[in-house]
Amino acid sequence: MKRLLLLLSLTLGPLGAMPKLVLPTENDAVTLQRPNDFFMYVDRSFEGESSKPWEAGTYGFVRNMKRTKEGVIGTRFHEGADIKPVRRDENGVPLDPVVSIAKGTVMYVNDKSSGSNYGKYIVVQHNWGEGPICSLYAHLNKTSVEVGQEVAAGTQLGILGYTGVGINKTRAHLHFEVCLMLSLDFEEWHTKYLGVASGHGNFNGRNLSGLNGVDLVIKSQKDQISSIQQYLLRQQSYYSITVPAVRAAKLQARYPWLWRAPQGGHRFTEITFTASGLPMIVNPSDREVSEPKITRLQSFMGRHEDRTIKRISGTGRKAELTESGKRYLALLLGEE
Ligand SMILES: [Zn+2]
Structure with a gap:
């Protein structure tokens, strides 16, 4: 059998x-x-x-x-x-x-x-x-x-x-x-x-x-x-954003495979995105944040807004989420 x-x-x-x-x-x-x-x-x-x-x-x-x-x-x-x-x-x-x-x-x-x-x-x-x-x-x-x-x-x-x-x-x-x-x-x-x-x-x-x-x-x-998971993992990441773990709950319920590390117990979550904003992978994080914060960024000589559909502004390591970026996160994660 x-x-x-x-x-x-x-x-x-x-x-x-x-x-x-x-x-x-x-x-x-x-x-x-x-x-x-x-x-x-x-x-x-x-x-x-x-x-x-x-x-x-x-x-x-x-x-x-x-x-x-x-x-x-x-x-x-x-x-x-x-x-x-x-x-x-x-x-x-x-x-x-x-x-x-x-x-x-x-x-x-x-x-x-x-x-x-x-x-x-x-x-x-x-x-x-x-x-x-x-x-x-x-x-x-x-x-x-x-x-x-x-x-x-x-x-x-x-x-x-x-x-x-x-x-x-x-x-x-x-x-x-x-x-x-x-x-x-x-x-x-x-x-x-x-x-x-x-x-x-x-x-x-x-x-x-x-x-x-x-x-x-x-x-x-x-x-x-x-699988889509396998496909996304092979894409190039552009930025990561750390949020309080509770804010990622809806995304986790919808696409549990985005989580690669064991879950539970952690208070913060880092979500890694492609340049176009596709979530690729989610990990627990030790960084404490009170609101969404950019915690990783690809190096790029130009302006980040040109490579992130204007969701991130600034140059080099000086970068921040734009209003459009914050609205995008509100869509993906739900409101605070
Ligand atoms: Zn077209």
């Missing part, structure tokens, strides 16, 4: 684990070393020169270029991948089916072109045993699933399009993300800081913090990654 169970678990993998993922459209040029055929360019004008770099369609600090002491860097973070269509009709309207990257449940369908920068978009939640992990598909022309629907890897969700802000028919693309959910009370936070509910609930893009979804898909296909 034991042997049978072992055999079964080898065949199926651990229950709820991250499976091999599929790309969200037919475009697979990224796996063929043709990134310029995969990522949609942006129309860039920098220091008097116009260009159409495909790199601006990749994930990361790839937009709003600035000349700094570290050279020319992108200061605006692009939280997903912009994937080019491979099929268009005679009028140039894209026809590519957009599919779910894995088995999951459709949690949100925004079927209106207005009311979100994402235009028409869909969020699918995946049960990989790691808390709420979502994939997001934006700028769709059509949606073809309903909230609550179970989908498989490859199930069609809609058609690639150009709804939303900053996009047109020529630059039609799928904006694709794989995300952690920052809060289970997003509208409360949104109403407090912006005076009104966003209307998209916890599936508002601002509540979904994206990791590099295309990279995740490719690494899962090559058997290099089998």
Whole structure:
């Protein structure tokens, strides 16, 4: 019996684990070393020169270029991948089916072109045993699933399009993300800081913090990654923030795997983030703080605000949380 169970678990993998993922459209040029055929360019004008770099369609600090002491860097973070269509009709309207990257449940369908920068978009939640992990598909022309629907890897969700802000028919693309959910009370936070509910609930893009979804898909296909935890641990950290341990309770309940050290008994907790604010790892800390405090920081010759979505200001070791940084922590951790 034991042997049978072992055999079964080898065949199926651990229950709820991250499976091999599929790309969200037919475009697979990224796996063929043709990134310029995969990522949609942006129309860039920098220091008097116009260009159409495909790199601006990749994930990361790839937009709003600035000349700094570290050279020319992108200061605006692009939280997903912009994937080019491979099929268009005679009028140039894209026809590519957009599919779910894995088995999951459709949690949100925004079927209106207005009311979100994402235009028409869909969020699918995946049960990989790691808390709420979502994939997001934006700028769709059509949606073809309903909230609550179970989908498989490859199930069609809609058609690639150009709804939303900053996009047109020529630059039609799928904006694709794989995300952690920052809060289970997003509208409360949104109403407090912006005076009104966003209307998209916890599936508002601002509540979904994206990791590099295309990279995740490719690494899962090559058997290099089998969990989000493993993926995040391989990312580069940028800053750590120490908070009283009680403030991290909600985050711990949602993503317990962020904790690598034994828990209990300690009064302070240090959370380590990527530059874009994804929590990567959480540890007990001996440092006593009465409010969130930066306790580690990557060295960077320029201004930290250019590398942290303006959540941290200052240069070198002189750095502090901005108001935006404090609001971000209030979203992630809940209010004090
Ligand atoms: Zn995008």
